[in-house]
Amino acid sequence: MSSRQLPDEFLAMLTEMGLEELKTVLSEGEPSTSVRLNRLKGIQESDIDFGGPAVPWCDSGLYLDSRPRFTFDPLFHQGGYYVQEASSMFHSHVVAQLTAGISSPLRVLDSCAAPGGKTTAVIDVLPEGSLMVANEYVPSRAAVLRENIIKWSSPSVIVTRGDTASFRRLKESFDIVIADVPCSGEGMMRKDDEAVSQWSPGLIRECAERQWEIVGNLWPTIKPGGYLVYSTCTFNRSENEEMVGRIISELDGESVEINVSPECGISPGIGTAAHCYRFLPGRVRGEGLFVAVIRKPGEPRAEKRSSGKEKNTKNKPSQQLSQALSWLQAGSEDKYTIYGEEDRISAFPRLHADMLKKIKKELDVIHEGVLIGNVKGRDLIPSQSLALSPLLARKAFPHCELTRDEALAYLSGEAVSLPDGTPRGFVLLTFHDRPLGFVKNIGNRSNNLYPAPWRIKSKIN
Known part of the structure; x- marks a missing residue:
């Protein structure tokens, strides 16, 4: 491969920061491929046809020696694993440390969540019963986020679409807020030619202004004693150490140390006393990433939550609600409220019903809990969300095992x-x-119920 032509001003910036080593790595190096296994579904290394060494900071992450055609692996569509850049798996390590020893459910916001890699990585390490709210501003990216969340199959997730300013009214609602903020993308130059072509000092300034606006929107949503996990995929100090310094000085945040093994090759911040974690290609097997954790001052307060006993059954015949309940694991109604809304019947954790109600007042909710099915006339049609969910009562439906070719x-x-x-x-x-999905058998043929937007478009070999 020919060398990438990196901007002269960018190269000069690397020299000024003492990162001259990156010049060759970024201009000539190639990104690696890695996946993260879905332990929530019980997936193990033996369940996949490929694999390699473990990612040091994520026990469910694996490096691959080559990039398979994931599109043609049914397990990928079943949510068995997520194709994720290795450096970004570090968020699971961070949140696992922040929540170590905590057994009570938490509420977490991933504010800039698409396409869902960091969101699902964090879901994996949260205490049982915790709620994840995953937000994305761009509609097309929000749709991809929704798909990936459904495939990962945690029933305690809300997916929203909106600007972070909409969260300002949700004061002190979250124990942890993850802000993987839009940035100049210098750390992605090996993967994305656009990251090279769009780079400029002006872009850095624009991104820093936007990042501070996002932090200002999110800071009020963090509970006293809660945490902001701030990250970018860029190298410059303006969007990284200087932004962290501003959060600490202007918002009275406290820098939090995360334990990492020296063998991981993660570098400290540059020109700062704050605890910062830099992933530098060449020192780590991964792309560029910057992470810092800031604690909000104050002490956590006891929180009163709704029991979720009330049900929303408006406009839905009890027969359809009863049918929906029969499709769920026994005892689901004890922990989940089953309700109808418009043409949908859903299940959502009772413990977090109050939060769902609040969020629906402020944001566009595009997915919540488990969509059990859609009402069409008198019929209730089971959804793909149900097919992949741990709440599914498999005995409620006849099964048909497919070969690989049939599955594709x-x-x-x-x-x-x-x-x-x-x-x-x-x-x-x-x-x-x-589970792969549903069909409706009408005798002489079956109707394919796999969501049209998710279908494989490429030609199968």
């Missing part, structure tokens, strides 16, 4: 031939005995 055909939107004797109605398709 289904994921491409093609009709699936069911074995003779398959009952009419909704049928759960599986691959390697893991």
Whole structure:
């Protein structure tokens, strides 16, 4: 591969920061490929056909020696693993330390969450019963975030679409706020040619202004004693150490140290006494990342939460609600409220019903808990969210195990031939005995219910 032509002003900045080593790494180096296994689904290294050494700061992360065609692996569509840049898996390590020894459920906001890698990495390490709110401003990116959250299959997530300013009214609502803020993208120059072509000192200034605005929007939402996990994928100090310094000095934040093994190769901040963590390609097997944790002053206060006993059953016949409940694991109604809204029936954790109500007043909620099904006439049609959810009662549906070729055909939107004797109605398709999605068997054929926007568009070899 020919060398990338990096901007002269950018190269001069690296020299000034003492990072001359990055010049060759960024101009000639190639990014590595890595995945993070979905332990919530019980996925182990033996369940995948590829794999390599572990990512040092994430016990569910694996480096790959080459990049497979993930699109043609059914397990990828089942949410068995997430293709994620290794450096960004560090957020799971950070949150795991911040929550060590905590057994009570927490409330966490990932404010700039798309496409969902950091969100799902953090979900994996939260105390049982915790709530994750994942937000994205750009509609197209929010749609991708929603898809990835549904595939990862945690039932305690709200996906929102909106500006971070909308969260200002949710004062002191979150124990941890993650702000992986939009940045100049210097750390992605090996992966994204646009990161090279768009770079300029002016872009850095614009990004820093926007980052401070985002921090200002999010700081009020953090509970006293809570944490802001601030990160970028860039190298310059204006968006990194200087921004952290401003949070500490102007908002009275406290820098928090995160324990990391020296063998990880993670570098400290530059020109600061604050605890900062720099991922520098060449020193780590990963792309550029900057992370810092800032604690909000004050002491945590006891919080009164709704029991969630009330149900929202408006406009939904009890027969459909009863049917929806029959599709869930026994005992689900004890922890989840089952309710109808417009043409949907959903399940959402009772413990966080009050937060859902608050958020719906301020933001556009595009996914919540588990979408059990959509009402169409008198029918309730089971959703893909239900198919992949741990709340699914598999015995509620007849099963049909597919071969790999059949699974890929289904994921491409093609009709699936069911074995003779398959009952009419909704049928759960599986691959390697893991749910893949639903079809409706109408006798002479089956209707493919896999979401059209998620279908494989590429030609299958």
